[in-house]
Amino acid sequence: MADALVKDLPRDLPSFLARFRTDTQCRAYLVDVRWPDGFRCADCGHDRAWSHHRRLIEECRACGKQHSILAGTIFEQTKTGLARWFLAIYLVTSSKGGISALELQRQLGFRSYGTAWTWLHKIRRAMVDPDRRQLDGDVEADETLVGGRKPGKRGRGAAGKTVVAGAIEAAPSQTKKRELGRLRLATVASAAGADLERFITANVAERAAITTDGWSGYKGLAAAGYDHHAIDLARSWGEADQRLPAVHLVFGLAKRWLLGTHHGAVSAKYLQRYLDEYVFRFNRRRAKSPAHGFARVLQNAVRITPATHRAIVAAGAT
Numbered sequence: 372m373a374d375a376l377v378k379d380l381p382r383d384l385p386s387f388l389a390r391f392r393t394d395t396q397c398r399a400y401l402v403d404v405r406w407p408d409g410f411r412c413a414d415c416g417h418d419r420a421w422s423h424h425r426r427l428i429e430e431c432r433a434c435g436k437q438h439s440i441l442a443g444t445i446f447e448q449t450k451t452g453l454a455r456w457f458l459a460i461y462l463v464t465s466s467k468g469g470i471s472a473l474e475l476q477r478q479l480g481f482r483s484y485g486t487a488w489t490w491l492h493k494i495r496r497a498m499v500d501p502d503r504r505q506l507d508g509d510v511e512a513d514e515t516l517v518g519g520r521k522p523g524k525r526g527r528g529a530a531g532k533t534v535v536a537g538a539i540e541a542a543p544s545q546t547k548k549r550e551l552g553r554l555r556l557a558t559v560a561s562a563a564g565a566d567l568e569r570f571i572t573a574n575v576a577e578r579a580a581i582t583t584d585g586w587s588g589y590k591g592l593a594a595a596g597y598d599h600h601a602i603d604l605a606r607s608w609g610e611a612d613q614r615l616p617a618v619h620l621v622f623g624l625a626k627r628w629l630l631g632t633h634h635g636a637v638s639a640k641y642l643q644r645y646l647d648e649y650v651f652r653f654n655r656r657r658a659k660s661p662a663h664g665f666a667r668v669l670q671n672a673v674r675i676t677p678a679t680h681r682a683i684v685a686a687g688a689t
């Protein structure tokens with residue numbers, strides 16, 4: 372991340388409110404995020420633009436091309452609400468465990484719970500870095516069941532439960548001082564080999580060394596090119612926590628977070644978004660300032676522009 376975007380960011384609520392009180396202040400920051408080296412027209416290369424009064428558009432002074440600052444992003448429908456969006460993102464990213472939709476509704480004074488809920492989901496969408504690197508080095512992987520009330524059996528799609536696959540960078544469990552690295556969590560269709568492998572190949576670099584238990588769903592990893600170590604838990608009964616301690620630790624923490632901050636009221640349909648938020652928080656757990664998470668969400672919001680921008684153009688929006 373460009374240092375300038377983080378350097379002067381406020382570290383507490385009073386200075387945040389001073390820095391991003393008006394839509395104009397917020398807009399100026401977004402322009403900096405979009406063009407960290409200064410405006411540059413994509414068509415003619417000119418470096419000066421007019422700022423559109425009502426829309427989030429910078430218009431090239433030379434050729435007239437209109438550059439959307441945030442078309443297709445979470446701010447798309449925003450006309451005057453940028454300061455409120457910024458505050459919402461700050462509240463969500465600076466609070467230690469995140470906040471529920473009900474809490475966001477209270478804090479921002481929304482009349483509708485649904486609005487707060489929708490905003491939170493839009494913010495979560497910008498918590499996934501579109502260019503994030505795959506996990507590497509020593510990785511632990513496993514899967515767990517989330518949600519539902521009845522205890523279920525693995526791999527059989529237990530009723531009401533969602534299979535969540537997890538992978539985390541962690542030195543082998545024999546190592547005394549274990550440093551946990553980055554985390555990935557994803558809902559998968561089942562604990563069958565094809566679904567688990569798809570998760571691993573999407574999230575873990577092929578040169579990584581992966582440790583899993585002996586579940587048949589992981590049997591294909593070596594053939595897929597991974598340095599795969601399977602622990603035979605049948606021969607070390609009851610030791611799963613000790614044999615795959617890192618991934619079990621984060622499964623436990625993530626479930627507690629779902630129960631705590633969100634009171635367990637997370638449907639399978641939206642579970643991935645919540646997992647995205649959990650991973651975002653976990654991977655920034657050592658950040659010195661809450662401003663880093665805030666800046667990252669805004670930067671992602673700008674970078675997920677192109678895909679949706681095409682859709683907007685196709686739809687004939689002006």
Ligand SMILES: [Zn+2]
Pocket residue numbers: 412413414415416417431432433434435436
């Ligand atoms: Zn131009």
